[in-house]
Amino acid sequence: MKINKLLVMVLTVLLMAISGSVIASENIDKAVKACAACHGANGVSNNGQWPNLAGQKEQYLISQINAFRNGSRSDALMNASVQGLSDKQVAAIARYFSSLKREQNVPGDLALEGLNVRARCVSCHGMKGRTVNTEWPNLAGQKYEYVKKQLMDFKSGARKSPIMEVIANELNDEQIAAVADHYSKL
Ligand code: HEC
Ligand code: HEC
Numbered sequence: 001m002k003i004n005k006l007l008v009m010v011l012t013v014l015l016m017a018i019s020g021s022v023i024a025s026e027n028i029d030k031a032v033k034a035c036a037a038c039h040g041a042n043g044v045s046n047n048g049q050w051p052n053l054a055g056q057k058e059q060y061l062i063s064q065i066n067a068f069r070n071g072s073r074s075d076a077l078m079n080a081s082v083q084g085l086s087d088k089q090v091a092a093i094a095r096y097f098s099s100l101k102r103e104q105n106v107p108g109d110l111a112l113e114g115l116n117v118r119a120r121c122v123s124c125h126g127m128k129g130r131t132v133n134t135e136w137p138n139l140a141g142q143k144y145e146y147v148k149k150q151l152m153d154f155k156s157g158a159r160k161s162p163i164m165e166v167i168a169n170e171l172n173d174e175q176i177a178a179v180a181d182h183y184s185k186l
Contacts, residue, residue, distance in 0.1 A: 040052070055138065069090075129186045140183060
């Protein structure tokens, strides 16, 4: 009798856990599909203004989604896209996109100008555009147009980051274009 009761309890808890996780993953499926409309089903977008998310650092993705949620980073398309998400969904979505492999971009020659500028970036973004810090973004294989716009936004203060605002301010337009070209080809 005692054992039966225990068995029923264990089964009930198990069933609750299973159905709970199915509902959770369905919610994420729906959300991920919405993100994929712009960021690509495999996390690689086909628009130069929309960043690739595949293989991006999990913690960095969480911090950026939260920045769009609370308005400290603003973009008309993004602020609306993340409003309905819960913290749990944000964590699961970040884990999902971070786990995807970023496809190799079309290889191209790395120009000297870009190599020179990126010397200022390697201490944080890594020798090959991949960082060891979970809060800092990988830049390798990111979209040219997107990287250029982010550097311009840091420079104008439209996007806030105490570190990056200082660094972007020291770059002129040619250097920004050159370093964006460099990272887009890694
Ligand atoms: C209608 C198009 C669109 C949709 C849908 C969309 N995004 Fe975005 N996303 C953008 C654009 C455009 C940017 C770049 C904004 C900027 O220039 O700062 C962006 C930027 C981001 C960034 C910042 C990446 C980085 O490297 O800093 C993250 C993270 C992100 N989106 C996640 C999501 C998630 C998660 C969803 C789904 C819940 C989503 N996006 C849905 C267009 C979209
Ligand atoms: C001292 C460390 C440091 C250095 C050096 C540095 N960065 Fe960053 N970078 C960061 C951090 C931290 C962020 C994330 C900022 C945030 O939270 O929005 C970032 C973000 C970026 C982003 C936005 C990426 C995205 O996905 O939206 C770009 C682009 C970027 N850095 C380019 C550069 C370039 C180019 C250089 C060299 C000229 C450089 N960074 C040097 C720390 C650094």
